[in-house]
Amino acid sequence: MSKNTQTVESRTPILTLLEQISPFSTLSPARRQELALAGIVSFPPKGKILFLYDDPAPFFYLIKTGWVKLFRETLDGAQAVTDIITGGHLMAEMAPFEQDRYPYSAEVVEAAEIIAFPLSFLKKELSQNPPFTLSFLQNLAHVRARLDHEIEHRVLQNAPQRIGCFLLRLCDQTRSGPQTIHLPYDKTLVAARLGMQPETFSRALTKLREETHIRINGATIEITCQEQLSAYTCAACSSEFPCRDLMRS
Amino acid sequence: MSKNTQTVESRTPILTLLEQISPFSTLSPARRQELALAGIVSFPPKGKILFLYDDPAPFFYLIKTGWVKLFRETLDGAQAVTDIITGGHLMAEMAPFEQDRYPYSAEVVEAAEIIAFPLSFLKKELSQNPPFTLSFLQNLAHVRARLDHEIEHRVLQNAPQRIGCFLLRLCDQTRSGPQTIHLPYDKTLVAARLGMQPETFSRALTKLREETHIRINGATIEITCQEQLSAYTCAACSSEFPCRDLMRS
C-alpha cells in the first residue's frame, strides 16, 4: 500500500463504516474508535497487487469500494480465482489462522478504496472478545456454506448453468417478473470466477440465451423470466430456487 | 438412528473420546460429563443413510470409527460428494448456522460407530462458552482452508494429479524413501471424493503409475519416490510439497 495514497480525511467515515460491518459492530465504541484510528486508507488503481499468497500478513483489509480479485497461482502461471469481492467485504481476515500469512493473492480489478488494519488488532479481539469472536464465527459459517455450494456447483453444473446461477444471484429473487441486471465486472473475470475460460464463457452465455430467453447487451442482461432461468440452472443443484441465503458475495 | 443399536456400555469411552476432540476438550469436566451422558451411540451398517440434506437437525454427531460419505444430490440423482470422514470427526456441526438443518446428506460407507448429541448442547456452548467457541472457530478455519485448496485443485489439477495429491496426503510426509499406503475406502468412493467417474479414476491411476513409478496392487499402493510424485502433482498447485497442514481429513 503506497504511502502517497493515504488520505487526510477525518476518521469519521471509517468509523461509520465499521459500525455497519458485522464483526466490528460488536466492538465497544472506544475500541472501534481505536481501530478506525489505526486504519490506513488507500486508493489502489486497477491492476494493483495488494499482497501475495503465503507472504507474511501484517494487515487485514476492509474493501470500501471497487472490486478485488482473490486468487492463487502455480509456478507456471495458471491461476485459480477463489473470489472477487467488493465494498463491505473483509480480506485476509483468515490470516491469524494461517500463521499470519496471506491465504491468497489479491489484485485490484476495479479501482478501489481499501482500508488496511493491523492484524494484531484482529488477533487480540479474537482472543479476548467473545461477542466479536462469535460474530466472526458466524461470518465464517456463511463463507463455509458458500464454499460448500461452490464445490457442489463445479461438480454438478455445466458452464451455461453456472452462469445462469451466477445471474440469478444478481437478481432480486424476492421480486418476480422481468428485470435488468448488470455484470458487476468484466466477462473475462466472471469467467475466471466461475472457473472457465473467457471463450467458454462467451459461448456458454449464448447457449444460455437460447435456452432461457434472456436478453444480452454487453454487460447488461435482461432476465425475462426468472422461473425459466432457474428451471434450467437449478436442475443441476441440490438447492431449490430461490437459493436461500447464498446471495451474499 | 434406530433405537435397537443403542449400547448399554458405560459412558466412560465417550467421555475419554470427547477429551481428545478439540472443541470438547475445552469443556469443563462436569459439562463434558453431561454431554457424554446425552450421547446416543449407534452402529450403523454400510449403506445406512444417517440424515438428509435440509432436514431438521436435532443432533450433531461424532464419528468414532468407520467411514461416512457426506454429499448432496439433485432431483435427478446426480450427486456431489463433499467429504468422506472417519473417526474423530464431527458431522453436522454447522447445523446451528443453517437454521438447524443438515447442510448435507450422510451415508455410512464403512460400518461405523457414531455418537449422536443434541444440537441444543452445541448451540448453548456456542452462545455461552467463549473458549469452546474459539476452539470451534479454529476447527472451522482449518476446514475453510481445506475447502479453498479443494476448489483450487479442482480448477488447476487434472485427474491423475488430483489422485497423486490425494495419495501424498496419505503418506507420512515427514519421512522420505519408499512407503506403502492403503486406500482408506473403495476406489469408486475415492473417485467421487475427487470429483471424477470411477472409469476416469481407473485410467488416471494408470497414467499416474506410468508417470511417477508408483506400484499398484488393488487398494495397496507403494510410493517409491515421494519427490517424483510431488513433482508431477504439485506442479499444478499453488502450495509446495510438503503440503503444510492440509493433511487432516
Next chain:
DNA sequence: CGAGGGTTTGAAGTGCATCAAATAGTGTGG
C-alpha cells in the same frame, strides 16, 4: 484516428464422461 484491451468466432485438440462389456474380487449358501 489509432492503440489496446475486452469479446466473439472459428477450427482443432484434449480430457473426461458415458455407455457397454469383460474381468476380478468378495461374500454366500450349498
Next chain:
DNA sequence: CCACACTATTTGATGCACTTCAAACCCTCG
C-alpha cells in the same frame, strides 16, 4: 471347498464439454 450372485474394477469405443490457439471484431479512450 465350490459355484453363484453381486459388486468393484478395468477396458474399449465413442461422444461431448471445455480448452487451446488463432484471428477477427468491437469498443473505449487518449
